[in-house]
Amino acid sequence: MKKKLLSLAMVAAMSASLVACGGSDGKSGANGSGVSITILNSKTEIQTQFEEMAEEYEEATGVHVEVYNADTDTTVASQVATKYASNDPYTISMVDAKDIYSLADDYAYDLSNEDWVSHTTLGITVNDKLAGFPFCVEARGILYNADAIEKVTGKEFDPKSVATLDDFQKLLDELKAGGMETPVGILSEYWSLGAHWFPMIYEEQADPDAFVNGLLEGKEDLAGNEKYNELMDTFETLVKYNYAKGSASNADREETSMMLAEGQIAFMFGGNWDWSVINQYDYTEHLGMMPVPQNTSDGTNGKLVGGGSKYIFVDSSDATSDEQRQAALDFLNWLVSDAEGNAFLTEKCALVPAFDNIDASALDPLSLSVKSYADANNLVPNYNYLPDDHMTVVGQEIMQKYLDEAIDRAEVAKEVTEYFKTATPIAH
Amino acid sequence: MKTNTMSYKLKQYLLFAGVSTVIFACVVIIPFIYGLYLTFTSWDGVSRNKPFVGLTNYVNAFGDTGYWTSLGRTFIYSAIAVILVNAVAFIIAYMVTSGIKGQNFFRAGFFVPNLIGGIVLGYVWKFVFNKALVEISQTISSGQAKSLLATENGAIAALIIVSVWQYAGYMMLIYVAGFMSVSEDVIEAAKIDGCTGTQSIIHISIPLMTASFVQCLFLTITRCFMVYDVNLSLTNGDPYGSSALAAMHVYNQAFINKNYGTGQAEALILFIICAVIGGIQVYVGKKGEVQA
Numbered sequence: 001m002k003k004k005l006l007s008l009a010m011v012a013a014m015s016a017s018l019v020a021c022g023g024s025d026g027k028s029g030a031n032g033s034g035v036s037i038t039i040l041n042s043k044t045e046i047q048t049q050f051e052e053m054a055e056e057y058e059e060a061t062g063v064h065v066e067v068y069n070a071d072t073d074t075t076v077a078s079q080v081a082t083k084y085a086s087n088d089p090y091t092i093s094m095v096d097a098k099d100i101y102s103l104a105d106d107y108a109y110d111l112s113n114e115d116w117v118s119h120t121t122l123g124i125t126v127n128d129k130l131a132g133f134p135f136c137v138e139a140r141g142i143l144y145n146a147d148a149i150e151k152v153t154g155k156e157f158d159p160k161s162v163a164t165l166d167d168f169q170k171l172l173d174e175l176k177a178g179g180m181e182t183p184v185g186i187l188s189e190y191w192s193l194g195a196h197w198f199p200m201i202y203e204e205q206a207d208p209d210a211f212v213n214g215l216l217e218g219k220e221d222l223a224g225n226e227k228y229n230e231l232m233d234t235f236e237t238l239v240k241y242n243y244a245k246g247s248a249s250n251a252d253r254e255e256t257s258m259m260l261a262e263g264q265i266a267f268m269f270g271g272n273w274d275w276s277v278i279n280q281y282d283y284t285e286h287l288g289m290m291p292v293p294q295n296t297s298d299g300t301n302g303k304l305v306g307g308g309s310k311y312i313f314v315d316s317s318d319a320t321s322d323e324q325r326q327a328a329l330d331f332l333n334w335l336v337s338d339a340e341g342n343a344f345l346t347e348k349c350a351l352v353p354a355f356d357n358i359d360a361s362a363l364d365p366l367s368l369s370v371k372s373y374a375d376a377n378n379l380v381p382n383y384n385y386l387p388d389d390h391m392t393v394v395g396q397e398i399m400q401k402y403l404d405e406a407i408d409r410a411e412v413a414k415e416v417t418e419y420f421k422t423a424t425p426i427a428h
Numbered sequence: 429m430k431t432n433t434m435s436y437k438l439k440q441y442l443l444f445a446g447v448s449t450v451i452f453a454c455v456v457i458i459p460f461i462y463g464l465y466l467t468f469t470s471w472d473g474v475s476r477n478k479p480f481v482g483l484t485n486y487v488n489a490f491g492d493t494g495y496w497t498s499l500g501r502t503f504i505y506s507a508i509a510v511i512l513v514n515a516v517a518f519i520i521a522y523m524v525t526s527g528i529k530g531q532n533f534f535r536a537g538f539f540v541p542n543l544i545g546g547i548v549l550g551y552v553w554k555f556v557f558n559k560a561l562v563e564i565s566q567t568i569s570s571g572q573a574k575s576l577l578a579t580e581n582g583a584i585a586a587l588i589i590v591s592v593w594q595y596a597g598y599m600m601l602i603y604v605a606g607f608m609s610v611s612e613d614v615i616e617a618a619k620i621d622g623c624t625g626t627q628s629i630i631h632i633s634i635p636l637m638t639a640s641f642v643q644c645l646f647l648t649i650t651r652c653f654m655v656y657d658v659n660l661s662l663t664n665g666d667p668y669g670s671s672a673l674a675a676m677h678v679y680n681q682a683f684i685n686k687n688y689g690t691g692q693a694e695a696l697i698l699f700i701i702c703a704v705i706g707g708i709q710v711y712v713g714k715k716g717e718v719q720a
Contacts, residue, residue, distance in 0.1 A: 188666070247578035249668070250577055389680075396668060397669045404667065
């Protein structure tokens with residue numbers, strides 16, 4: 001009998017907790033009088049900061065903000081789609097750039113009348129509708145350690161002075177003569193080679209989409225392409241001065257980052273996300289990011305490659321009331337023009353803001369470099385429609401060999417061309 | 429009460445095995461059938477609709493040269509690793525049952541690597557291969573030494589070394605149990621008949637321990653064919669994708685290249701190969717078992 005009672009009690013307790021779960025939907029938030037909005041956060045590493053911010057935001061404005069952390073085991077797009085299918089969309093969804101293009105027509109509210117529009121160039125416009133609010137900026141380029149360079153050369157280092165490969169080569173020779181035998185580090189990870197380095201060849205074309213489609217159709221001549229050869233010239237120079245030459249495809253990311261941080265090498269190809277590795281070590285003061293040096297006349301050697309890395313769109317469907325939508329728009333404005341909102345982006349989350357009015361001087365040096373290029377509109381946009389296996393095939397099977405000097409440039413072009421003939425294009 | 433009616437038997441079955449049957453069905457049988465169904469669709473792993481495409485995925489799988497190369501590599505890796513794991517395990521099992529000093533300490537010591545997860549173990553050995561061994565060989569031979577992990581055959585060799593280190597201790601336990609199960613009487617009788625130590629191992633102990641061999645071989649073969657964790661953390665396919673074993677290729681196909689259906693079909697082929705090899709091995713092994 002006792003056992004029966006106990007099990008009944010268990011059943012009661014469990015169903016009570018189920019009811020409690022079901023009850024917390026929609027507008028029955030803590031603040032009964034105010035509006036309640038929901039946010040899908042797909043930058044999962046800042047979920048804690050987001051939740052704290054939501055509480056403070058509610059205290060300040062009376063708007064209840066519910067922050068949902070995106071599942072990491074499925075894509076963000078599929079989670080947004082599921083919510084729309086059940087007619088219970090998030091008021092604000094944070095998604096990747098390519099999701100904005102597929103979701104904008106049906107679900108995104110036009111943001112072009114907002115106050116913050118004049119402060120950014122990175123918003124995404126789809127069919128004349130400003131649909132994507134850029135949440136943060138990430139970019140790729142050459143990371144440098146100015147202290148290490150100046151210690152050898154004895155004069156102040158200006159990244160603009162090495163925009164061309166010829167000048168860069170001279171500096172490398174000077175460093176070598178001055179005692180730094182191998183001033184360069186190249187990450188050997190396939191994502192770095194296949195998703196960060198090689199795509200620059202497409203991204204810096206006059207029309208990236210046409211170029212990639214040409215490759216897919218087998219009509220483009222990669223080996224004879226000017227941009228391909230310019231970037232490969234630079235890559236070969238980097239390989240020549242690589243500290244891990246000999247076992248280059250086995251270079252360790254941690255070690256390379258440490259050597260850059262401590263000034264044993266002066267240059268490394270990477271992005272502002274590498275700060276999270278570099279700051280684990282005893283880094284010197286003057287680090288930064290510069291464009292990849294190239295002997296080119298198209299101006300790309302004055303630009304970093306990158307852009308907004310997460311985008312926010314506001315729901316336009318009937319499932320969201322006008323008050324909720326207004327609250328969502330106010331929230332975006334708060335991020336851009338309120339000191340608290342700015343501090344949330346730059347100080348609490350350490351993100352590079354996409355808006356030129358936000359003071360980001362507290363950011364890390366790499367992010368500061370990215371911010372200055374972004375504000376000056378000197379970013380080459382990311383190309384988001386490479387076939388899914390591009391990263392592993394081109395990065396690991398082709399570029400690693402090239403990094404190890406096991407194959408030459410003509411063979412790389414031949415293998416990449418062959419790869420594209422069988423690759424599955426991404427519909428967009 | 430009648431005990432041979434259908435309903436009585438069913439009740440008895442449900443009473444004793446009902447819960448486990450349901451759980452087994454939920455976590456093994458149903459996912460397996462669902463997985464089988466997915467091999468006939470061109471699902472990308474995330475989308476809501478799963479278009480039915482018939483046998484296309486199997487055609488793709490058979491035409492995927494990368495898969496067959498990785499499978500061939502897995503055969504070589506497994507063949508060498510299985511032999512080495514069992515040889516090493518048998519030898520250390522013999523040593524720790526022969527009454528040497530501190531044998532319990534050795535037993536525990538050899539078993540410990542098995543308690544470390546494959547991912548951690550991979551990173552530990554990566555450090556050993558890339559840093560420690562390179563440093564040592566540079567000191568000895570003075571010159572730029574290359575890490576084992578930076579060469580194509582070296583990476584596979586490194587995988588084998590780590591697998592032997594990881595599994596030998598576990599297999600040793602089974603062999604130890606095998607040695608213990610051989611009755612002292614038989615060994616003594618053999619000695620009286622003039623058997624030397626080696627002869628008594630070959631002609632008495634090994635035939636009586638066939639069950640241990642069958643078990644160990646089965647475990648090592650299936651584990652080697654399905655290995656993924658050590659492969660991921662030790663080499664991740666580097667250099668040039670030349671050390672990606674079958675399971676890793678399947679994972680990349682399904683989740684990185686987003687060809688879920690093809691990946692699933694390749695996984696099924698891998699499963700069938702494993703099941704056939706394992707089945708044959710157990711069947712042959714059981715036939716050879718000797719009763720004392």
